[in-house]
Structures are given as structure tokens and as C-alpha cells.
Amino acid sequence: MSKSIPWWALWRLPLLALVLVASLGAAQFALAQADPDREAATAVPAVDADAWRQIKSGETGPNYRDSRFDSNYNLINASGETWRQIRDRWVSPFGVIAVVGMIVVIALFYLVFGRKKLDEPRTGRKLPRWSLMVRSLHWTVATLFILLALTGLNLAFGKAIFRPVFGDGAWAAMMSGTKLIHNYLGPLFGILLVILLVRLLADNIPRKHDLNWFAKGGGLIGKGHPDAGFANAGEKVWYWLLATAGIAVIISGLVMDFPNYGQGRDTMQWANIIHAVGAFGLTAVALGHIYIGTLGTEGSFEAMATGYVDETWAKEHHNLWYEQVKDQAIPGEQLEAASRSSTGDEPEPRSG
């Protein structure tokens, strides 16, 4: 049984309260007298040079807390401004210079030198050059490349051109579509380009005679065509650009396209710079590739369109390859007859 307190003993409670209040007041008074030095010594240590160093380095440490769910951020994203400056001051303007500059150079070249005609008349006999498989891959990859280049350029510069022209409503729809096309066709382009690169690898191994091709500027310097196998040195450069810069663009694109693998902002900043530099460069070189393959050289476009080239074209542009395959030449009429019959009910003949 507990000892009960008699009711008359309760007078002690108000007294206790009074003493407590008085002592609190005294404490307050004493603390308010604390000198500035003591204050400084006990204040929350604010942010000292060490803390700023830590914040700037982006290092978070085991005792770093962020109240946001699933956050992998530090306090200050110090590299954000660096990324902005690299992108807006260097990559974007020089991207314009590269692409527009290439168009100007090609136009000037065409006006000055004109089309590269075949030196000899055509023989009318055809050599198989690109199989249906390679042509299908090439035109699919080419279409995707052009779509990706146009949407990419729109993402980079569209706001300066199309928003004032179209107005907000159409502009918003255009940009959403642009991003969807770019993000969804990008991975498809990547897969197909890798398949195409593997398929064409054997023809694009660098050889000794390629050096001579470069020395003669691909035939621009001096007279006559320099030696070339199935692929000339210029084509090999385009191949290896796609095999290096192209792959870098694909990988950096995937890094940005799938942000659900926990990659941080810094990774995506670098991916964006690599992607932009590579893509602007490839777009500029692709313009040269398109020019040479269509307007620039007589007889080149029909190779990728029909799969066959004229004997004369092969002899002049790819002499070493011509020497290997000249006995496979077929008369053009025979080829036409075969392609006519393929439009009927008969099964298409396997070409290449």
C-alpha cells in the first residue's frame, strides 16, 4: 500500500512552481549575458570552408541526409553550370557551323568541280555489288539516321526557328512528336547500325593501298584514280567513323533514353555532350556521304538502289575489286529480264 500525501501538504506545489519559474528567469538572464566569443563557440557551426569544399565536390558521405525519397542528389549540382556552358557556348554554335558549313562546302564544290562523270563509256555489263540484305539495312539505317538527325537538330535549335513561326499549340505538339521519334527510333537505329557494321566489317579492314588513296586525296590530286578495293579509303573512313563515333552516340543516347538505371546527373551531362558532339559530326560527314552517293558521282547511286554497278564504274572507282570479280559481269539486258519476271508471280531471284 502506497503512502498517501495529506491534502494540507499540497501548499508545497505552488511554491515549487515559483522556485522553478524564478530559477528559469535567472538562467535566462545568465545566458543572455554570454559574450560573443562564447556564442560563436557554441553556435551551429554554419558553413565553413570545409563544408563548402565538400558541397562543391558533390561528395555526400555517410552522414549526408536528403529528405527526398530515393534521392541520389548532393546539395549543389556544381557541374550543372559547366554542362550548360559547354553545351550552349561550344557544342551548339559549333554544331551549326559544322552542319551548315558542310552544306556550303558541298555546294561550292559542286559549283566549281561539278559532277564526277565516268571517264569511259559504260559497257552495259553489270557487276553485283550490294545484296538485298545490305541494301535493306542501308536504306533502313539511312532513313532512321535522317529522321534522328532532323529531330535532333529540332531539339537543339527548333526553339529559335519554329516557335515564332507556328505558335505555341502546334509547336508543343511538334516538340512532343520530335522527342518521341528521337527516343523511340534511336534504339532501333542503334541495333540496325551494329548489324550493318558487322555485315560490312570484312570489306572495311584498312589496307596499305589506302594510304596512297589519301595521299592522292581520293583522286582529286593528280590524274587518274588511286587504287581501291571493294571499299575505297574514303568509304572506310566513313565506316570507321560510324563504328567509333556512331557507337559512342548510340551508347550515350541509351544512357539518356533510359534514366531508370540510377545513372546520376553527372553521367547524363557527359552523355549529352558526347551525344551532341558525335551526332553533329556524323551529320556533317553524312551530308558528304549523301552528296557523293547521289549527285556527286555518276553511277554510285544505282549501286545502292539496284544492287548492281556498271563494269566501267567498277573499273574506275574500285579497280582492285574489279580485278577479282570481272568474270561475274552479266549483260544488263539479262538483269532487266530477270527483274521484270520478278514483278510477276515467279519468286524473286536471290541477288548478291
Add this chain to the structure above:
Amino acid sequence: MATMKFMCDAERCIECNGCVTACKNANEVEWGIQRRRVVTLNDGEPSEVSISVACMHCDDAPCIAVCPTETLFQRDDGIVLHDKDLCIGCGYCLYACPFGAPQFPKENAFGERGKMDKCTFCAGGPAETAEEEYQKYGANRIAEGKLPLCAEMCSTKALLAGDAQEVADIFRQRVVQRGHKDGGWSGNQRREQNRARTGQPDLSAADTLAYDATQQG
């Protein structure tokens, strides 16, 4: 014209996350989005310090500079807003922002980003009607003559919001009241001097941190 700014007095922030909750409540933001966050450095150590962070409504905002669709724009009073009709979810603002303010709802497969969301300084955003504005951007307290709810509800008045000049005046007054060189947060000079002299941080007063509660102002 006023220039609206946030400022968090790190000496006062007690990491209660009241601002985070107030923001969520005022703006009814989507699941998974948290416009304001509280960061604590050196948690549990004597040098522990907390700060509440959201969009700081920069004068020269990197997000505006890098946005490919001009989703982001700045009002005359300095508040940086976003137009959700234009956003394509590319994430560039997130790469550039110094404060981790832009966030994206994960709406689709493969982490494809939805439309960006960030602190609006409780100033809503472009919309046809008030209902649409509330649904897309949350409250427009500025239009009602009120300040952001996070700052209004801050229990220690660590988080200040308003015209930059007034916020600066309040903070300056606090620093003066604290009466010592380290009253601000621009570097702990005395500690630094001490550290430079002795070669190690001065932790002698770490046990009497409670004295800090007597600071006025």
C-alpha cells in the same frame, strides 16, 4: 518591382521537414514528387547543419537557358515558372539545375519522364482557368497576396521568402543580433583561424550547443 527570393537560415533550420509537408499540402503535387527537400550535412556530428532547398528562382536560371522547348520562363518579379503544355520531359533542366529542383513523374516504361514539376514559389503557372492552374501547378498564393506556404509555416522562421531586399534585411538584422563574426553563414572565420593555428578543428564547445537556443532576433 520586387524580386522574389527564398533564403534558408541554416543556423535556425532544425530539419523538422515542416516546409516539405506544407508544400505538399498547399500544392497537392503528384505522388513521388517532392518540390522541397531538407538536406542535412554531417548528420549526428557536432558540425551538423541542415538547409531546406527547392527552386531558388535564379536571376540567370540555367534551366531556362538549356530548355529546348522554352517550357521555363521568368516573371518580372523573378519567379521562375514552367508551362506544362510545352514540356517534353527531356531532363535538360534537371542536368543544369544547381539545386535539384526539377522533378519528373515516372509515368511510362523504361523510366520515360513525364512533364517536369518544380517549385512555383506558390505562384501557379500558365493555365486557362483557376481550377486548371491548381490541378497542374498547385496553389497560386502570390495572386492572393500571400507568401509561399513553406516559408509561412516554418516553425523556427529559418526559411524566409519574399522580396530579396526584405529577406536580406531580416537576415542582416539576425546576424547583427547574434553579435559575432560567424553570425552569418559565409564562413566560420574564428573556427577557421583556430583550426589553422592548432591544425585541428575546435570541438571544445561541442557539448554546450544548447546555448544556441538563446539567440534572439
